[in-house]
Amino acid sequence: MDEAFILVVDDQMNTIETLGEVLGDELDVHFALSAEQALSHIERQLPELILLDIMMPEIDGFKFCEILKSKLETRDIPIIFISSLSSPEQETRGLEAGAVDYIIKPFNASIVRARVHNHLELKRTKDLLRVLSQTDVLTGMANRRRLFELLDQVQDRSLRLAQPLSILLIDVDSFKQYNDLYGHIAGDVCLQRVAGVIQSSLRSVTDVAARYGGEEFCCVLENSDQELALQIAERIRSSIEALQIPHLNSAVTRCVTVSIGVATSTPSCRIQHAQLLMNADKALYAAKDLGRNQVRH
Numbered sequence: 001m002d003e004a005f006i007l008v009v010d011d012q013m014n015t016i017e018t019l020g021e022v023l024g025d026e027l028d029v030h031f032a033l034s035a036e037q038a039l040s041h042i043e044r045q046l047p048e049l050i051l052l053d054i055m056m057p058e059i060d061g062f063k064f065c066e067i068l069k070s071k072l073e074t075r076d077i078p079i080i081f082i083s084s085l086s087s088p089e090q091e092t093r094g095l096e097a098g099a100v101d102y103i104i105k106p107f108n109a110s111i112v113r114a115r116v117h118n119h120l121e122l123k124r125t126k127d128l129l130r131v132l133s134q135t136d137v138l139t140g141m142a143n144r145r146r147l148f149e150l151l152d153q154v155q156d157r158s159l160r161l162a163q164p165l166s167i168l169l170i171d172v173d174s175f176k177q178y179n180d181l182y183g184h185i186a187g188d189v190c191l192q193r194v195a196g197v198i199q200s201s202l203r204s205v206t207d208v209a210a211r212y213g214g215e216e217f218c219c220v221l222e223n224s225d226q227e228l229a230l231q232i233a234e235r236i237r238s239s240i241e242a243l244q245i246p247h248l249n250s251a252v253t254r255c256v257t258v259s260i261g262v263a264t265s266t267p268s269c270r271i272q273h274a275q276l277l278m279n280a281d282k283a284l285y286a287a288k289d290l291g292r293n294q295v296r297h
């Protein structure tokens with residue numbers, strides 16, 4: 001296991017020193033003598049795991065665990081209680097508060113090391129699974145599952161801030177013929193290049209691009225009215241045309257192009273995201289009907 005950053009929170013200097021000796025060889029161990037100190041550590045860098053004492057002045061370990069579990073940024077950090085409180089009720093309380101483990105003092109060095117190691121492994125596996133479950137393998141973009149999660153979040157935020165929200169549905173033109181002529185592997189490469197252009201055409205971290213399905217992509221544009229969304233869509237359309245990926249069987253031109261449908265939800269005319277997607281889909285159909293390689297709303 002490469003050097004994981006772990007945080008030991010304990011008001012007793014001797015416990016901190018012992019744990020430093022037990023874990024310091026393999027791990028990047030940091031210390032805090034109180035919950036307050038721990039919070040300032042955590043603000044600078046999120047630890048991969050926290051070893052947490054219970055009896056501490058001011059905020060005790062149970063309370064601190066509750067605080068960490070209540071915040072989105074810190075709720076996934078695994079917490080191991082390490083305490084001299086040894087009753088089954090206390091141990092149960094710790095585990096029910098969301099800790100992954102509970103070690104009773106005085107502790108055995110090699111058991112602590114092994115448990116920390118196991119929980120770090122589990123955390124890494126969990127993180128990896130989360131990323132894999134949200135990512136499209138071919139393009140590295142957000143997948144459809146992630147898109148819907150993000151759309152929910154963005155929609156909540158837009159509502160709160162009374163901002164417009166736009167989406168783009170992008171579909172590669174005559175892509176079946178592309179595969180038929182150039183083969184599926186070339187088709188995959190083409191989709192990767194199209195995805196790359198879409199991603200680099202977006203404004204910043206607030207815009208999200210996802211693979212919606214086969215040769216369809218969806219962009220979520222936060223705080224973007226129809227006019228801005230049309231501009232961004234046109235930039236994407238023209239940049240893909242400018243790639244000049246040969247497509248001799250295209251119904252449109254001699255290169256790969258896309259059609260784009262745009263839909264907007266405004267603070268004065270708020271619509272649900274299912275409806276937003278439906279509107280974008282209708283606009284996309286119109287773009288196809290009108291000859292492809294164009295943007296419609």
Ligand code: GH3
Binds near residue numbers: 191214215288
């Ligand atoms: P239109 O201009 O109306 O959009 O026509 P089209 O041929 O693009 O649309 P159609 O829905 O008939 O075909 C989409 C094709 O996209 C069919 C499918 O084989 C191909 N496709 C979907 N996913 C992938 C993929 O991951 N890789 C490759 N190579 N092809 C894919």
Ligand code: MG
Binds near residue numbers: 055
């Ligand atoms: Mg203590």
Ligand code: MG
Binds near residue numbers: 171
């Ligand atoms: Mg399609």
Ligand code: MG
Binds near residue numbers: 171175
């Ligand atoms: Mg298509």
